Amino acid sequence: MTNSEKDALKRYLRTAREAVLWKTEGLSERDLRLPRTGTGTSLIGIVKHCLNVEAGYFGVTFGRTPPMSAELVPLAAYDEDPQVDWYATEEDSAAELIDLYRRVGAYVEATLDELPFDTVGRVPWWPPERAEIALSQLVAYVLADIARHAGQADILREQIDGAAGLSETHTNLPADADWPAYVEKLSAIAHGFPDDDAGDGWE
16 A cells, blocks of 8 residues: 555545544533434544544554553443443543544554554454454544444534534535525425335424
């Protein structure tokens, strides 16, 4: 893998991480913590999950100990509560978790700078027969995961206060759109189809 390819993957991972963090800006502790889906997903839960994913995969997999390891969810905790990294406890602070994710991001980028992309690591929580993985493959794997959660965060934030967009500098949305009219148009199209007991969406 060339340096330009490595830099591109690192940049995409950073962009996904920054998108998750951006979706938390300007919200209260309560708004960040409140579950917004039937499975309990919250914005700060997404942050806590993503930071533990990144620190975990780019730490112990390659025999490295992240400097913030004492602040991460220990592996043993997942045995008692499989969702332990998906919500902020009473002892957690949303601001501290957001700061922790920023520090994890800096640690991950340093790891990617220091290790060749053909470095082979071993993911201890994967089945032994497929636990070995090259750093280049792991970056792609984690990038896909963080990007997925960035999309979830985008939808949750829009549900809270209508804020939406791809990034702070480029929303990727038409500036002069009449969103109520647009939603009415799409609803009219949808209602033109039979209801097969699958539900009518959010309308």
